[in-house]
Amino acid sequence: MEGTKLAEGVYLTYLPARKFKTSLLSAQFVTPIREETASAFALLPAVLRRGTVSCPDMGALSARLDQLYGASIDYTVRKKGENQCIGFVASFIDDSFVPGGEKLLEPVADLLGELICDPATERGRFVNAYFETEKANLIDAIRSLINDKRDYADSRLLQQICAGEPYGVSRLGDEESAAKVQPHKLYALYAQLISTARLELVYSGSADRERVEQALRAALSTLPREAVRGIAPVTAHPAREAAKTVEETLDVTQGKLGMGFTCASDDTAALLIGNTLFGGSSNGRLFMNVREKLSLCYYASSTYHRHKGLITVSSGIEFENYQRAYDEILSQLAEIQAGRLEDWELQSARSTLLNAYASMGDSQGKLENFYLGQAATGQEETPAELAAQVREVTPERIFAAMKTVSLDTVYFLRGKEAAE
Amino acid sequence: MKPTFYERIGESVHRETLPNGLEICVVPKPEYAKQYAFFATRYGGMDTRFCLGGKWLDTPAGIAHYLEHKMFDTREGNALQQLAQNGAEPNAFTSNAMTGYYFDSTAHFEENLEILLSFVSVPYFTQESVAKEQGIIAQEIRMIEDNPDWQIYTRMMQSLYRTSTARTSIAGTVESISHITAETLYDCHKAFYTPSNMILTVVGNVDPVHIVDLARRILPREGGTAIPRDYGQEGEAVAQKETRLAMEVSSPQFLTGFKCRPVEDGEAYFRMAVLGDMACDILLGDSSPLYLRMYDEGLINTSFGGSFEMMPGVAYLYAGGDCKDARRAAEEICKEAERLGSGGIDEDFYQRVRRASFGGNLRGLNSFENIAVSLTEGYFHGYDPFRFPQVFDSITRDDIAAFLRENVTGERSVLSEIVPKEP
Structure with a gap:
């Protein structure tokens, strides 16, 4: 499914639904993720969210949103494939539930348009106080990644696998480049972004298509559009001669073992099932063996990075169980590669994925995230089409695809005392 | 089953109380693909001291949560596997005052509901399977102990409350859970997992009548008695500033x-x-x-x-x-x-x-x-x-x-x- 073109490089994915209490409206700029610019682009929507010409500060913005029955407009920074997606997601109660009978779509779309096209400025730049506060907040947010050790270990693993590649760049960039962002540079990047980056719009709710298109055309009427750049295609991860091992220490009581694998096969549907079998659900081999059989951990799971062709494993273990967990994870992968699986496992992996695709339409947030991911990586399948592909995959295709999965990088986070 | 329509929010709830005391609430949502079932008992991390058969029992901190982990074991193996084969996504959580088991699915709903009601109402564990869980839950406790959000909240609760069991960590400690035995778990199940202490809530693309019939068929006929609990006597003053x-x-x-x-x-x-x-x-x-x-x-x-x-x-x-x-x-x-x-x-x-x-x-x-x-x-x-x-x-x-x-x-x-x- 491709979005409708509303203007040069501006596309709308229209998802009609009457069953929700709310409507969702999302506006996301899609731009290649780069080490040099990731932090600046992450900073941008936070600064924009501070004020517009008509609502010049957070107090005025909040008052306007409260008045719209607690509508929310959150800024978002996401990484999809090798693109950074930055913008806003608005959620507001559906017209049929507004006690006063007012229409909310148009005023919310207008406010969204203002946040993008009409930010509060002083002397041709963003308001300096907003810039400085949000820059400090961004640096805090980047630093605070270490507070959640599971997320921290997962992101360190990905950085290690894809060091030097766009996919290894964190969605918020790094502290050093965040500290270097200057007000005039940010404003220049902003001007460039809104005129040349692809803009993806998603609507889910009860309004008809014409009304949504009209509201958005009006809200974005002053959006400057020049030669719009294409989205960045994902580059292939270069193969390694031997697996790389990285160890770090922190003052923690639980160790984190992360393992990164490359998938040479491009049979995505087969790898989706293969990963679910491996560690993608509570019926996967990792949960059933590393946790249930050997009691080595509370969590051990795997994630398939469909856009990049990687599988990553994440687990939390006692430091001294490193080797046992490592061996078990590899041996479970080898079992799947050898096709030593029971029918119920295959059936359950397939049904788990089908259930996820079938229920996606029940969540506006999941729909938005899915369609944005598709648009940002140049793919067009709907959840139903992906489900159809998953239904057709044979066991042979799964084993063949999983045979191309090979260990690339190992990351281990251990405690300070254990290291001494 | 009597439906109540709530005009201002556009919702309908069908409610029925079975003769055994189980409360059933169904919120039909025919436009959705999904069905969600939630089966809960009024028993959580706070309920460590209670009166069973005229005797006051003190149970280890973390026992309700431990029981939640062990309930998935069945005579046939594990309920997670049974549900996952139908593509259902099952899980459970223990809070201070309740334990809830749930799944969401888009196919085989009644079969899934039958599995849910059965595994939650029939305990099946041995001394050995209980001992094996120690390792898993100990790692869960280690994980949350490394989490600053958990630490700061738990320490705030311990500062606010002197004696209330609201200060008890839901998962307990590595030490407290080491005292948990299969026997205590069976006792707790018997006391708190009775139909009259539980409620089944179903939301989604379902028929309310079938749900009531199914619950009648699967669950015990007897309801169970109310269990007095001791949450501690808490005064107005905080424990520490x-x-x-x-x-x-x-x-x-x-x-x-x-x-x-x-x-x-x-x-x-x-x-x-x-x-x-x-x-x-x-x-x-x-x-x-x-x-x-x-x-x-x-x-x-x-x-x-x-x-x-x-x-x-x-x-x-x-x-x-x-x-x-x-x-x-x-x-x-x-x-x-x-x-x-x-x-x-x-x-x-x-x-x-x-x-x-x-x-x-x-x-x-x-x-x-x-x-x-x-x-x-x-x-x-x-x-x-x-x-x-x-x-x-x-x-x-x-x-x-x-x-x-x-x-x-x-x-x-x-x-x-x-x-x-x-x-």
């Missing part, structure tokens, strides 16, 4: 908690919950004068937030986030509560927050899990959560002011801090 822990974190964080006056179950309980939430929004929500001022000053960032919570015998309001000067932020909160409490709530602002709170509550009805958990809590505490628009109508600016005056004071407050470890 301040607590501080150094951890491997990037920047200092704080939570300040206020020990509020608890309310009895029933409509008053619900009204207090709504009132406390609104008071929180007015005092320190995203659009409050206090939030905007502290944010502008750079004293707080978007991590700042607060909440009002109630559980058996206790009620508390708390707030916090990343902050370089916790003491000052905590003082600002008290000062602002005093100002608002003595007539400082602006009428326009109050009306705005009311609108926004209504929208927020309505938005919550998009989530099946949220609907099921609200109906369950409502049942356990004797109120109907879908009457929130009426409850909003009954709350005035003066009610909020009185709430803040009474509850958000320096005397009732504690401060919990996490600071970065010196390198």
Whole structure:
């Protein structure tokens, strides 16, 4: 499914639904993720969210949103494939539930348009106080990644696998480049972004298509559009001669073992099932063996990075169980590669994925995230089409695809005392 | 089954109480693909001391949560596998006052519901399988002990409460769970997993009649007796004013908690919950004068937030986030509560927050899990959560002011801090 073109490089994915209490409206700029610019682009929507010409500060913005029955407009920074997606997601109660009978779509779309096209400025730049506060907040947010050790270990693993590649760049960039962002540079990047980056719009709710298109055309009427750049295609991860091992220490009581694998096969549907079998659900081999059989951990799971062709494993273990967990994870992968699986496992992996695709339409947030991911990586399948592909995959295709999965990088986070 | 239609929020609830005492609530949503079933018992981390057969029992901290883990074991193997084969996504959680088991699915709903009702009502574990779980739960405890959000919250609760079991960590400690045996787990199951202590809530694309028939067929005929529990006698005073822990974190964080006056179950309980939430929004929500001022000053960032919570015998309001000067932020909160409490709530602002709170509550009805958990809590505490628009109508600016005056004071407050470890 491709979005409708509303203007040069501006596309709308229209998802009609009457069953929700709310409507969702999302506006996301899609731009290649780069080490040099990731932090600046992450900073941008936070600064924009501070004020517009008509609502010049957070107090005025909040008052306007409260008045719209607690509508929310959150800024978002996401990484999809090798693109950074930055913008806003608005959620507001559906017209049929507004006690006063007012229409909310148009005023919310207008406010969204203002946040993008009409930010509060002083002397041709963003308001300096907003810039400085949000820059400090961004640096805090980047630093605070270490507070959640599971997320921290997962992101360190990905950085290690894809060091030097766009996919290894964190969605918020790094502290050093965040500290270097200057007000005039940010404003220049902003001007460039809104005129040349692809803009993806998603609507889910009860309004008809014409009304949504009209509201958005009006809200974005002053959006400057020049030669719009294409989205960045994902580059292939270069193969390694031997697996790389990285160890770090922190003052923690639980160790984190992360393992990164490359998938040479491009049979995505087969790898989706293969990963679910491996560690993608509570019926996967990792949960059933590393946790249930050997009691080595509370969590051990795997994630398939469909856009990049990687599988990553994440687990939390006692430091001294490193080797046992490592061996078990590899041996479970080898079992799947050898096709030593029971029918119920295959059936359950397939049904788990089908259930996820079938229920996606029940969540506006999941729909938005899915369609944005598709648009940002140049793919067009709907959840139903992906489900159809998953239904057709044979066991042979799964084993063949999983045979191309090979260990690339190992990351281990251990405690300070254990290291001494 | 009697349906009740709630016009202002566009929801219908079918309710029935079975002869064995089990409450069943069904919220049909024919336009959705998904079905969600939630089966819960009024038994959680706080229920460590209770009276069974005329005898008071003290059980180890973390036992309700331990039991939750072990309930998935069945004679045939594991209920997770059975459900996953149908593509259902099962899980469970233990909170302070309840344990809930649930799944969502898009196919084979009745078969899945049968599995859920069976594995939760029939315990199957051995000394050996109980011992094996120690390793898994010990790793879960280690994981949360490394989590600053958990540490700062748990330490705040331990500062607020002297004897209430609200201060007990739900998962227990590695030490406390080492005393858990298969026998104690069977005892706890027998006491608390009786139909009259439980509720089944189903939301989604389902037929209410079939659900009632199925529950009648699967669950025991006998309901079970009410179990007296001892949550501790808690006075007005806090246990300690301040607590501080150094951890491997990037920047200092704080939570300040206020020990509020608890309310009895029933409509008053619900009204207090709504009132406390609104008071929180007015005092320190995203659009409050206090939030905007502290944010502008750079004293707080978007991590700042607060909440009002109630559980058996206790009620508390708390707030916090990343902050370089916790003491000052905590003082600002008290000062602002005093100002608002003595007539400082602006009428326009109050009306705005009311609108926004209504929208927020309505938005919550998009989530099946949220609907099921609200109906369950409502049942356990004797109120109907879908009457929130009426409850909003009954709350005035003066009610909020009185709430803040009474509850958000320096005397009732504690401060919990996490600071970065010196390198």
